[in-house]
Amino acid sequence: MRKMTQHNLEDAFAGESQAHMRYLIFAEVAEKEGKHNLARLFKAIAYAEQVHATNHFRELGNINESVKNLDMAIAGENFEVEEMYPVYNNTASFQNEKGAVRSTHYAWETEKVHEKMYKEAKEAAKKGKDIDVEKIFICPVCGYTIEGELPNYCPVCNTKKELFKTF
């Protein structure tokens, strides 16, 4: 693919992904306001943006088999763990922005787990196998990710186990 078109599709993928995310967030607000139809509109359009993002991503040649998809996932998590979140967390501390210190700390701690889980998944996928995981739990406050047994409180943000989302 020509480089300028590639650059544009990468930018469009970023834009669609962020529109999708904003609409999921706005749907929750509408739900809380009792505007259930508006929430439904936001969710429907969030899905439309997912279709657009997927189309651009496919044209970029980024949809491959799972072994290769896991390589991309591991590279992204590793960058966040080793570079992005340490720097953003450090800058937030330096500028005394407490909210940003917290939101980058929560993410940083979580991405460490993600990198590890994806690396294990890649070992299985290389052998052509599915992974062997029990229930996966996600903390709705900090995103912390745990497989198997859940402690009573989130080890990162102290949220009660009852509030975790199960996959």
Added chain:
Amino acid sequence: MRKMTQHNLEDAFAGESQAHMRYLIFAEVAEKEGKHNLARLFKAIAYAEQVHATNHFRELGNINESVKNLDMAIAGENFEVEEMYPVYNNTASFQNEKGAVRSTHYAWETEKVHEKMYKEAKEAAKKGKDIDVEKIFICPVCGYTIEGELPNYCPVCNTKKELFKTF
């Protein structure tokens, strides 16, 4: 908020939104390969990235009541309709990149509808009301968005009505 921290959180929101989207896409691939646990891992971690994106977005002060959220949604759609997709579609044609011509055309046609629907929703929200919409249908191929009655074929990409997703 200090400007450099704001800049970092905006970048982190973009990164988390794209990670979320990639994992949704990778989950579909894993599902097709019969790797149901891997698909579940991708979906769980996609949700964790949604939590991170939401935290950064909240710290940025971007979560407001629906009237204001709709302003942000309308501004985004309008930019895509009037600036981004016309230019990217034109560049893809100029560089003879047929796949990118198609994926940007699909999105462009859809965003026109989104802008219109969000503007109508804003009129209702300004009066403190929910919107009055029937079923909303999304084309899984091009993202085209229709409320109420569905034609037999997608007006943008010709996909059969039976394949549309209902919200």
